[in-house]
Amino acid sequence: MGAYLSVPTWWQRLDSRYRLVLGRCTECGAHTFPADGPCVECAAVDAFEEVEPEGTGEIVAHTVIENGAPPEFAGLLDAEGAIGAVLVELDEGARVPAMLTDCDPHEHGRGDRVEAVVRRIYEGEGVVRYGAKFRPL
Numbered sequence: 264m265g266a267y268l269s270v271p272t273w274w275q276r277l278d279s280r281y282r283l284v285l286g287r288c289t290e291c292g293a294h295t296f297p298a299d300g301p302c303v304e305c306a307a308v309d310a311f312e313e314v315e316p317e318g319t320g321e322i323v324a325h326t327v328i329e330n331g332a333p334p335e336f337a338g339l340l341d342a343e344g345a346i347g348a349v350l351v352e353l354d355e356g357a358r359v360p361a362m363l364t365d366c367d368p369h370e371h372g373r374g375d376r377v378e379a380v381v382r383r384i385y386e387g388e389g390v391v392r393y394g395a396k397f398r399p400l
């Protein structure tokens with residue numbers, strides 16, 4: 264088992280992120296996602312500069328959602344059959360919740376290398392939302 268992946272928390276955090284932006288601590292150089300709150304390494308507060316990561320990393324937690332998704336994701340589930348919900352540890356060190364794409368989510372999991380790509384996340388209230396998903400390398 265990897266880190267425990269709480270699906271409700273994962274959804275909640277995913278929903279608030281459009282771009283993949285990390286906070287780099289100006290005190291110690293560590294990367295944190297999302298870029299708010301204290302630094303994960305040295306606990307410095309409000310000491311982040313925003314940086315875009317390379318987008319490559321490794322899956323550290325993984326689950327497959329086949330039903331029970333929030334309503335705005337129902338169409339996505341219908342279209343894709345299943346959603347790979349992952350926590351990716353980027354090469355910069357920050358951990359990011361995201362969806363898998365361009366693969367069968369049952370066939371990929373912890374330890375696999377992935378890269379970020381921008382994909383449609385879902386459509387709600389007439390707005391198509393895009394965000395970073397990860398595909399296997």
Ligand SMILES: [Zn+2]
Nearest residue numbers: 288291302305
């Ligand atoms: Zn720090």
